[in-house]
Amino acid sequence: MIKKMTTGKHKGEYQVRIQPINKITGKRESWPVAYASNRSNAKALERQMWADYEDGLQLADGNAIFADEFQKYVVHKENTISPVTYRD
Incomplete structure (x- = not known):
């Protein structure tokens, strides 16, 4: 869902939110909200959020091994983690 904010801290920005349905539990999951400066960036951000969800980055998976x-x-965050931290 993409919604233009009209009040508050993020006034004038676009709020991006997805709520996928967990395939295991059948319940709707809530993902963290993100903000974009314009509508085209918001659409790209929403597509990226859905791609992350489809790649298996669910926040809660009852059968997952830690x-x-x-x-x-x-592996997904390898480029954003410092080499020392990644090695450890």
């Missing part, structure tokens, strides 16, 4: 999920996260 070590496997943590490894997925580290």
